[in-house]
Amino acid sequence: xxxxxxxxxxxxxxxxxxxxxxxxxxxxxxxxxxxxxxxxxxxxxxxxxxxxxxxxxxxxxxxxxxxxxxxxxxxxxxxxxxxxxxxxxxxxxxxxxxxxxxxxxxxxxxxxxxxxxxxxxxxxxxxxxxxxxxxxxxxxxxxxxxxxxxxxxxxxxxxxxxxxxxxxxxxxxxxxxxxxxxxxxxxxxxxxxxxxxxxxxxxxxxxxxxxxxxxxxxxxxxxxxxxxxxxxxxxxxxxxxxxxxxxxxxxxxxxxxxxxxxxxxxxxxxxxxxxxxxxxxxxxxxxxxxxxxxxxxxxxxxxxxxxxxxxxxxxxxxxxxxxxxxxxxxxxxxxxxxxxxxxxxxxxxxxxxxxxxxxxxxxxxxxxxxxxxxxxxxxxxxxxxxxxxxxxxxxxxxxxxxxxxxxxxxxxxxxxxxxxxxxx
RNA sequence: GGUGAGAUGGGUGAGUGGCUGAAACCAACAGUUUGCUAAACUGUCGUGCGGGUAACCGUACCGGGGGUUCGAAUCCCCCUCUCACCGCCA
Numbered sequence: 076x077x078x079x080x081x082x083x084x085x086x087x088x089x090x091x092x093x094x095x096x097x098x099x100x101x102x103x104x105x106x107x108x109x110x111x112x113x114x115x116x117x118x119x120x121x122x123x124x125x126x127x128x129x130x131x132x133x134x135x136x137x138x139x140x141x142x143x144x145x146x147x148x149x150x151x152x153x154x155x156x157x158x159x160x161x162x163x164x165x166x167x168x169x170x171x172x173x174x175x176x177x178x179x180x181x182x183x184x185x186x187x188x189x190x191x192x193x194x195x196x197x198x199x200x201x202x203x204x205x206x207x208x209x210x211x212x213x214x215x216x217x218x219x220x221x222x223x224x225x226x227x228x229x230x231x232x233x234x235x236x237x238x239x240x241x242x243x244x245x246x247x248x249x250x251x252x253x254x255x256x257x258x259x260x261x262x263x264x265x266x267x268x269x270x271x272x273x274x275x276x277x278x279x280x281x282x283x284x285x286x287x288x289x290x291x292x293x294x295x296x297x298x299x300x301x302x303x304x305x306x307x308x309x310x311x312x313x314x315x316x317x318x319x320x321x322x323x324x325x326x327x328x329x330x331x332x333x334x335x336x337x338x339x340x341x342x343x344x345x346x347x348x349x350x351x352x353x354x355x356x357x358x359x360x361x362x363x364x365x366x367x368x369x370x371x372x373x374x375x376x377x378x379x380x381x382x383x384x385x386x387x388x389x390x391x392x393x394x395x396x397x398x399x400x401x402x403x404x405x406x407x408x409x410x411x412x413x414x415x416x417x418x419x420x421x422x423x424x425x426x427x428x429x430x431x432x433x434x435x436x437x438x439x440x441x442x443x444x445x446x447x448x449x450x451x452x453x454x455x456x457x458x459x460x461x462x463x464x465x466x467x468x469x470x471x472x473x474x475x476x477x478x479x480x481x482x483x484x485x486x487x488x489x490x491x492x493x494x495x496x497x498x499x
Numbered sequence: 500g501g502u503g504a505g506a507u508g509g510g511u512g513a514g515u516g517g518c519u520g521a522a523a524c525c526a527a528c529a530g531u532u533u534g535c536u537a538a539a540c541u542g543u544c545g546u547g548c549g550g551g552u553a554a555c556c557g558u559a560c561c562g563g564g565g566g567u568u569c570g571a572a573u574c575c576c577c578c579u580c581u582c583a584c585c586g587c588c589a
Contacts (some may be wrong), residue, residue, distance in 0.1 A: 087561095120550050123558045130558090132571040137517040140569095152569045159569090173548095322509090322546085324527090407562090453546085 076180045076440050078455070079112055079134050082199055094184035097195055108179050122165040129158045178301065181290065181374060186436040187402050188374075188411035194401030198412070201401070206385070207394035210476050216421040217359040219471040220352035223249065223258040226498050231352070241350070248498045252473075252485075253360060255492035256466055257335050260362035260387065264333035264463060268382050269364055271332040274313035277304045282316040285442045287408045297339050306339035310363040311460045318444040322453060325446055329368040329376060333463070336361065351396035353467035354426065360466040367444065370436065373457035374411075374492045380461050381413050384429050387464055390488040393472050394418040396425065410435045415470065421475040426468040431461030460462040474498075 082089050082105060093101035132155050139148040192201045228249025234242040245253050254317035265271055283289035283305055288296060297306040307313055314334050321420065323330070338361050342350075353359075364383070369377045388395045400412040415429035436455035439445070444456045477484040482499030490496050 116549065119558085124547060126559085127557060129569080133568095134517075141517085148569080153571050169548095451544095483571050 076437060077183055078109070078436065079176075079180070082108055083112065084361050089186060093183070096184050097192065097403045098184055104179060104183060111172055111176045111179065112320065115169065115176060116168045118165055118172055118395060120164055123163040124130055125158050125165060129155055131164060132158070136241055136444050145347075148351065167454065175220075180286075185410050185434060187405060188433070188435075190399070191411055192399060192401045192404065193439050194235060195403035196401075196406050199401040200398040200404055203397040203399050203413065205394075205396040206389060207392065207418075209394045210420050211309055212420045216475065216478060218352065218421045219419070219474040222474045222483065223352070226483065228252070228498065229353070231482055237255065239357070241355070241410055243353070243356065248495065249470075251493060251495075252470060252489075252498075253466055255489055255494075256469060257360060257362065259386065259492045260463060261333060261335055261488055262362060263387060263390075264362065267331075267498075268495065269331045269333035272310075272317075272332050274310055274315055274334050274336060276306075276307050276313075276336055277340075278307055278316065279304055279311050280318070285316045285319045286312045286438060287441060288312060291407060294343055295306035296343055297341060307336060308340045309338050309361060309462075310334040311365060314363065315367045315438065315442065315458060315460065318439075318456070318458075319442045321444055321445040323367070323444075323456065325369070325448055327371065328335040328446055328456070329366055332365045334363055334365070336363070338465075347445075353471040354422075356445075356467055362463050364463045367439075368459065369398075369446065370454070370457050373435065373459060375435050376459055377413075377431065379429050380459060382464075384461055384463050384477075385434065388417060388428070390486070391469065391470065392475065392486045392488075393469070394420075408431075408432075408434050408437050415462075415464075417472040419472045419475050420470070421478070426472060428464050428472075429462040429466045433458075433459045 076091070076105055086105060090101045090105055093105070098104075102306070108327065132151055136148045136151045139145075139151065141406065175357050192199060194200065217225070220229075223231075227246060230241075230244045230246060233244040234240075237244065279300065280289060283296070288305070288308060292308075296308050299305070313336075314332050317332070318330070318442065323408050326487065333439060337358055340356075342355060342357060361391045364380060366376050366380065385395070395415055398414045398416065400409075400414055405412050411434040412430055412432040414427050415431070416425035416427050418424075419426050438458045439455040442458070444458065445453050446456050447453055473486070474483055482497040485493050485496050485498070
């Protein structure tokens with residue numbers, strides 16, 4: 076969430092930023108927050124005064140009893156009743172203000188970076204650059220779900236039987252290709268300086284709030300109600316929460332971590348051709364990279380992460396484009412996001428395979444992830460993350476783009492990991 | 500699942516009602532000394548909120564919530580978690 080300090084000191088700039096993100100009633104909400112904060116401060120002041128008075132009397136009573144002046148001590152006790160009553164009421168009032176303030180703050184999305192293009196929908200995203208070659212496919216080219224069936228790589232129906240739609244079963248070279256991609260991505264990440272993490276796949280509510288899945292995206296996660304735990308929708312959640320309530324030393328920054336995990340998403344409301352095959356699943360594999368950095372370095376970090384993800388897509392020889400998301404298409408918590416899409420040649424569609432974002436201090440503020448500067452000041456870190464990469468759509472594009480009459484060709488970089496050059 | 504013990508600052512760990520936001524030690528940081536390193540010595544060293552240009556002041560926090568009391572890290576209740584042993588088990 077945004078810091079109060081930022082909202083109060085930069086009211087107009089904040090509202091302008093929220094407009095760019097198409098946040099409704101920005102002025103109203105921001106001014107409510109500012110007013111609530113004033114009330115909160117006044118209440119706090121009154122409460123502190125009452126408590127100070129109480130503490131003073133309590134100390135006096137202690138001293139009087141020490142001196143054996145019992146009757147004077149008794150008299151002093153009478154005085155505290157009034158302050159006690161007062162501070163109790165003020166305390167309740169303060170809690171209310173704090174709760175209201177927090178609720179309001181949680182409703183406010185992050186502010187977009189100045190370089191975020193204006194716009195409302197995906198149509199308005201700006202293409203940063205493209206790479207790779209879109210293959211010239213014959214008309215009889217098959218979509219990946221047909222290829223998966225022909226070569227017995229993925230069994231969607233079996234998944235339906237075991238679990239339900241959106242939980243495919245990978246078999247043989249299909250399963251080995253998945254494993255190859257995971258190892259490839261993790262090795263690449265390690266070579267790029269990321270610390271490999273194997274995180275829990277289930278998290279508690281504190282972690283859900285820490286990275287912002289709760290409360291706004293509650294319905295998107297699978298909830299294990301008996302234990303009040305959530306299946307992770309991305310490794311971002313457990314990995315970023317490593318830094319919850321942590322104060323890092325300046326020299327410890329940046330921190331770079333990478334993790335593979337299965338990701339679980341309910342995808343409530345999705346339907347139609349978008350969800351065909353591997354395009355949208357309830358469970359999928361993904362390697363995520365997470366970075367914690369000093370504010371002044373975070374945009375350099377973001378660039379580095381984008382270049383890193385780009386290197387992966389290039390090594391996989393996939394045609395891709397990098398989009399700078401517009402204000403309306405960005406996620407609630409992001410300041411600047413680049414999406415990576417690969418072209419899936421038989422479907423003739425661009426598929427999103429990565430989303431790389433700088434959250435600035437928005438997540439860190441909820442997480443209470445801070446660092447101590449050389450001058451000894453405690454400041455919020457900036458957090459960033461990106462997919463590097465999500466498996467299913469990569470698999471979809473690999474299958475479709477590399478199909479030949481003799482089978483499906485495996486890109487060179489992946490052959491050592493797969494142990495085969497062709498799927499036939 | 501059963502039984503028992505515990506949860507204190509970056510770490511170890513004292514502290515059973517007022518002089519404790521918290522001893523001591525370790526780590527860390529700064530300085531003195533030194534050819535360099537080390538050692539030794541000196542000092543600093545939690546977080547949030549409110550007030551103040553600032554020095555600083557007030558307030559809250561000893562797992563979380565509630566209670567007793569003029570006053571709670573310390574007493575009472577509830578919850579959570581951790582550890583140990585037993586049972587079960589990849």
